Amino acid sequence: MTNPAFERIEADIKANPVVLFMKGTPVFPQCGFSARVVQILSHLGVPFKGVNVLDDMEIRDGIKAYTNWPTIPQLYVNGEFVGGCDIVMEMFQAGELQSLLKEKGVPVSAEG
Amino acid sequence: MQTRSERIRLALEAAFAPARVEVRDDSGQHAGHAGARPEGETHFSVLAVSPAFAGLSRLARSRAAHAALEAEFGGGLHALSLRLLTPEEAGQG
Numbered sequence: 001m002t003n004p005a006f007e008r009i010e011a012d013i014k015a016n017p018v019v020l021f022m023k024g025t026p027v028f029p030q031c032g033f034s035a036r037v038v039q040i041l042s043h044l045g046v047p048f049k050g051v052n053v054l055d056d057m058e059i060r061d062g063i064k065a066y067t068n069w070p071t072i073p074q075l076y077v078n079g080e081f082v083g084g085c086d087i088v089m090e091m092f093q094a095g096e097l098q099s100l101l102k103e104k105g106v107p108v109s110a111e112g
Numbered sequence: 113m114q115t116r117s118e119r120i121r122l123a124l125e126a127a128f129a130p131a132r133v134e135v136r137d138d139s140g141q142h143a144g145h146a147g148a149r150p151e152g153e154t155h156f157s158v159l160a161v162s163p164a165f166a167g168l169s170r171l172a173r174s175r176a177a178h179a180a181l182e183a184e185f186g187g188g189l190h191a192l193s194l195r196l197l198t199p200e201e202a203g204q205g
Contacts, residue, residue: 033191033193068175069174069175069178070178070185070189070192071190071191071192081171083170083171083174084174085193086174086193086194086195087170087171087174090170091170
């Protein structure tokens with residue numbers, strides 16, 4: 001592990017059950033794709049940590065390399081990569097995101 | 113000169129021999145924001161229907177498409193919306 005960002009990313013995804021690497025903040029997303037994932041998580045009442053990659057070039061490049069995924073946003077649940085905007089949306093629409101969160105013991109306050 | 117749309121289509125055809133592939137350039141909708149370039153060709157949507165996706169998870173399908181388009185991501189492609197279906201899922205099986 002040579003990338004200095006990896007340690008910080010791992011610390012974040014270990015300390016928080018749900019982490020969204022995104023552009024902007026959960027309150028003020030600065031990209032439509034990030035905004036959509038925030039909307040879904042908020043709709044389900046899922047507590048999550050938003051990491052604003054625009055604030056931090058090291059994380060912005062680092063998360064792409066860490067996940068081996070070329071785009072932002074990226075959703076992690078219990079340290080595991082779930083997907084980006086398309087996959088999270090498809091899973092939400094199929095009810096799979098809700099099942100995954102429950103399986104992983106993440107509180108979901110709304111069924112969606 | 114080929115547009116990025118054309119290169120994306122060719123790369124996907126080479127990788128997945130899709131029954132159907134649609135590539136849309138959405139860059140105009142994102143003009144002026146982070147990641148957009150004055151020359152455009154940054155934001156794309158893809159629909160591809162191929163038997164090659166059978167048995168692959170959503171993540172695996174996307175990863176395969178990302179791999180096929182690695183050169184584009186290395187050359188200014190910033191956002192790619194993917195809808196990757198088997199013919200059965202697309203109702204064309």
